[in-house]
Amino acid sequence: MTKRLEPHIAIETQDLGRSFKTYSKSEGILASLRGFWDRKYEERVALAPTNLRIESGQIIGLVGANGAGKTTFLKLLSGLIHPSSGTAQVLGYSPWERKPEFLSQIALLLGQKNQLWWDLSPMDSFALLTEIYDKDAALSRKRLAMLAEILACGHVLKTQLRRLSLGERMKMEIIGALLHEPKILFLDEPTIGLDIVAQTSIRNFLVEYVKLQGPTVILTSHYMDDIAMLADRLLLISKGQFVYDGTVDSFVAKTEQKQKISFSLAAPLDQDFQINPQIFLKAGEQEFSFSVLGHELPPALAKVAAFPQVHNIRIEEVDFEDVIHSFLEKESRVLSPGHSESP
Amino acid sequence: MVTSLIEVAVWTGIFRGLQATTLGGFGLDNYLAYAIWGSFVARISVTWNYESRMIEEIESGSINVLLSRPTSFYEYYLFQFFGYKVVTTFISLLVPLTAALWFDLPIFLDRLPLALLLIFYYLILVHTLSFCIATIAFHLNRVHSFTVAKNLSLWLLSGELIPLDLLPDFWRGILLNLPFANAVYIPVGYITGRGDIALLQQGFLTTTIGIIFFGLLARLSWQSGIRVYTGTGA
Numbered sequence: 001m002t003k004r005l006e007p008h009i010a011i012e013t014q015d016l017g018r019s020f021k022t023y024s025k026s027e028g029i030l031a032s033l034r035g036f037w038d039r040k041y042e043e044r045v046a047l048a049p050t051n052l053r054i055e056s057g058q059i060i061g062l063v064g065a066n067g068a069g070k071t072t073f074l075k076l077l078s079g080l081i082h083p084s085s086g087t088a089q090v091l092g093y094s095p096w097e098r099k100p101e102f103l104s105q106i107a108l109l110l111g112q113k114n115q116l117w118w119d120l121s122p123m124d125s126f127a128l129l130t131e132i133y134d135k136d137a138a139l140s141r142k143r144l145a146m147l148a149e150i151l152a153c154g155h156v157l158k159t160q161l162r163r164l165s166l167g168e169r170m171k172m173e174i175i176g177a178l179l180h181e182p183k184i185l186f187l188d189e190p191t192i193g194l195d196i197v198a199q200t201s202i203r204n205f206l207v208e209y210v211k212l213q214g215p216t217v218i219l220t221s222h223y224m225d226d227i228a229m230l231a232d233r234l235l236l237i238s239k240g241q242f243v244y245d246g247t248v249d250s251f252v253a254k255t256e257q258k259q260k261i262s263f264s265l266a267a268p269l270d271q272d273f274q275i276n277p278q279i280f281l282k283a284g285e286q287e288f289s290f291s292v293l294g295h296e297l298p299p300a301l302a303k304v305a306a307f308p309q310v311h312n313i314r315i316e317e318v319d320f321e322d323v324i325h326s327f328l329e330k331e332s333r334v335l336s337p338g339h340s341e342s343p
Numbered sequence: 344m345v346t347s348l349i350e351v352a353v354w355t356g357i358f359r360g361l362q363a364t365t366l367g368g369f370g371l372d373n374y375l376a377y378a379i380w381g382s383f384v385a386r387i388s389v390t391w392n393y394e395s396r397m398i399e400e401i402e403s404g405s406i407n408v409l410l411s412r413p414t415s416f417y418e419y420y421l422f423q424f425f426g427y428k429v430v431t432t433f434i435s436l437l438v439p440l441t442a443a444l445w446f447d448l449p450i451f452l453d454r455l456p457l458a459l460l461l462i463f464y465y466l467i468l469v470h471t472l473s474f475c476i477a478t479i480a481f482h483l484n485r486v487h488s489f490t491v492a493k494n495l496s497l498w499l500l501s502g503e504l505i506p507l508d509l510l511p512d513f514w515r516g517i518l519l520n521l522p523f524a525n526a527v528y529i530p531v532g533y534i535t536g537r538g539d540i541a542l543l544q545q546g547f548l549t550t551t552i553g554i555i556f557f558g559l560l561a562r563l564s565w566q567s568g569i570r571v572y573t574g575t576g577a
Contacts, residue, residue: 020573075574080410082570100413108411115408132414 010056010184010216011077015049015086017240018072046072048240049086054233056183059210059217061231061248063224063324069240070220074186077218078108091183104133107182111189115173116161122172123157126179133180140179147175151205167198174202178209187219191226203229224324238328252323259297260316262289266309275300291322350378367509369537376448376535377506381527383439385503387432387462388526390473393424394490397477401568402484404575417561421470428466432459449536457543458530465525465550471557478561481568502528508537519545522553 024042025031047069054060064070075081077088079095079102088095093102109115116125130140148154153171156164161172174190190206191199207229210217221227227234227248234251236244244251264287273281276299279290292300297315304310354374357366364370397420400406409416443450476493479486498504500523507515507528518524519542529546532538 071574078411080407080574081572098410103411103413106411108407110407113407129412132412134413 008055009053010058011052011054011088011090011218013050013052013077013086013088015051016047016076016083016088017045017049017085018047018076018081019043019045019084045240047076050242052235052242052245054216054218056216057214058233059231060219060233060235061227062218062220062235062237063227063328064220064237065328068237068328070237071188072240073237074108074188074218074220078106078186079103080108104180105182106184106186107177107180108186109173109177109188109190111170111187111192114161114169116169116176118162119160121158121160122164122175125161125172125176126157129176129179135180143179143181144175147178150208151175151201167194167201170194170198170202174205181213183215185215185217185219187217187221189221190219191221191223199223199225206230236324236328244327251327258291258293258323258326260289260291261297261300261304261313262287262316263304263307263310263313264288265307266311273303275303347379347382350382351375354378367506369506369508372446372448373535373537374506375446376443376450377531377537379439379442379448380450380531380534381503383435384462384531385498385501385527386435387428388465388469388501389494389497390424390469391490391494393420393427393470394473394477395487396420397473398480398486398490401477401480401572402486402575406572407574410569417470417474417565420474421467424470425463425466428463432462450534451536454534458534461525461530461533461543461546461550464547465522465530468522468550468553468557469526471554471561474561475557475564478564478568481572497523497526500524501526502531506532506537508532520549522549525550 021041021043023035024040025035050073062070062073072081076083077090077095079090079098082096091102091105093099095102116122117128120128126140126144127137130137144157145154148157151171151174153168153175156168156172161169164172170190177185187206191202194202203226206217206219210230217230219226219230231248234244234246234248235242236251268286269281269283271283273283275281275290276292276296279292279300281288281290290300301313301315304313354371358364358371358374366374397416400409400416406416409419442448472493473490476486476489479489500518500521502518502524503526507518507524510518519529525546529538529542533540533543533546
């Protein structure tokens with residue numbers, strides 16, 4: 001049954017959650033045999049009950065550590081798995097009912113996973129996808145030409161997929177995901193494993209594409225450049241719970257900015273030196289680098305400047321990536337792990 | 344090919360030892376024809392490859408690709424399976440056809456189209472049964488052993504080992520009322536003259552009942568499996 005969403009809401013979840021029950025087995029053959037009659041299960045909360053609303057056309061950057069629940073969230077919204085609790089509406093459909101009308105409007109792109117046919121050329125794969133999505137062949141070819149031109153990969157469309165480089169294959173995967181003009185894109189680490197040139201190329205393509213077509217996008221990535229360039233809304237997830245929901249800019253403003261100080265000495269330090277209660281410089285070293293909060297900068301800098309023969313002092317803004325990681329680290333220490341053991 | 348030669352040797356040896364010209368009402372040439380056509384039909388109606396692929400897709404999580412597209416996992420593999428079988432059938436048909444004509448073995452060529460139609464109709468049941476086994480992979484690891492057990496059972500039930508008309512009436516009656524006799528005995532019996540049109544009609548009926556039964560089972564097992572699927576590999 002489909003529920004009417006407000007016209008501008010593409011995705012809405014109500015207490016949407018997922019737990020996984022796994023068999024906890026001790027080491028050894030006796031434990032294996034015991035498992036026939038006495039199994040211990042462990043229940044892990046991959047996603048805690050979540051309430052979210054995502055408007056049409058929004059680009060969501062979903063960030064979290066490995067195992068935080070990002071992919072579980074995407075799998076629920078794309079209908080790959082059923083929830084343990086709650087409901088979700090994506091374009092008015094319940095995703096796990098997997099209705100063809102719903103699946104025709106979404107695209108799921110999993111980084112480093114082949115979704116095209118390994119033994120076929122991309123052209124053949126795209127022809128097959130055109131049939132699967134029941135699209136007009138001529139329009140599909142036109143769209144393919146446009147996407148291939150933007151991605152500068154038209155010259156390899158007729159080469160068997162297995163013979164392409166990773167970067168070229170990823171471009172083909174992206175075309176395959178976008179060929180049917182989906183309204184919602186689920187991009188799970190689309191640039192993972194790619195070299196810097198390929199990452200930049202794909203990132204620039206996605207920026208251009210979302211400006212042109214305006215789909216709703218949920219993007220997960222460990223590369224903060226992906227998030228910073230594309231996302232207009234940031235969701236941080238830690239241990240299955242969303243710990244931040246807002247814009248990238250307000251996140252940066254909210255978290256106390258750190259500054260990174262780097263310098264070197266003419267001779268190795270002869271004994272340990274304390275910059276502040278958390279930062280110690282080790283004896284015997286010559287090159288140093290540490291980060292301090294904004295208000296700690298002047299006294300730390302004063303101590304560094306007091307060293308005899310100090311040079312190459314540099315002060316830099318800490319990467320957005322480091323800010324995110326510190327925030328997540330702090331949150332994960334606060335949050336409960338979401339585990340329980342049951343017989 | 345090798346199994347055909349072995350069966351030819353076995354039946355020839357049996358008839359020499361029998362010191363009779365017929366067994367169960369049929370002569371040696373009929374048994375040789377059955378052995379050759381039986382091997383050919385059995386290769387068409389057994390599935391290892393596609394069942395293994397479906398199991399592998401579920402175990403590895405490759406099925407995610409199909410689940411996120413508006414296509415049915417069942418239909419996707421059914422049409423691939425059919426495409427493969429159609430091509431291999433018409434190429435390998437030359438072998439038993441040549442052998443039957445060369446050695447002047449009993450064959451009713453005008454019955455071949457209907458027999459092939461039954462074989463291809465039976466393939467829908469074969470695929471449905473494979474699909475049921477593949478869905479076990481949602482719950483258990485390494486379900487390939489079920490494939491082995493299933494194919495071994497079908498080898499016994501289908502008449503590939505020996506023609507079903509050699510069995511006692513009671514067992515023959517049971518096996519002919521199961522759809523698995525359509526894997527070998529019924530189409531081969533029809534082509535070689537062991538059975539008539541009534542046998543073939545029975546084959547279509549039992550296959551239809553089998554497709555309905557296993558189709559319902561497949562639907563239930565798929566729904567059960569997809570509920571517990573964890574999106575492996577994504």
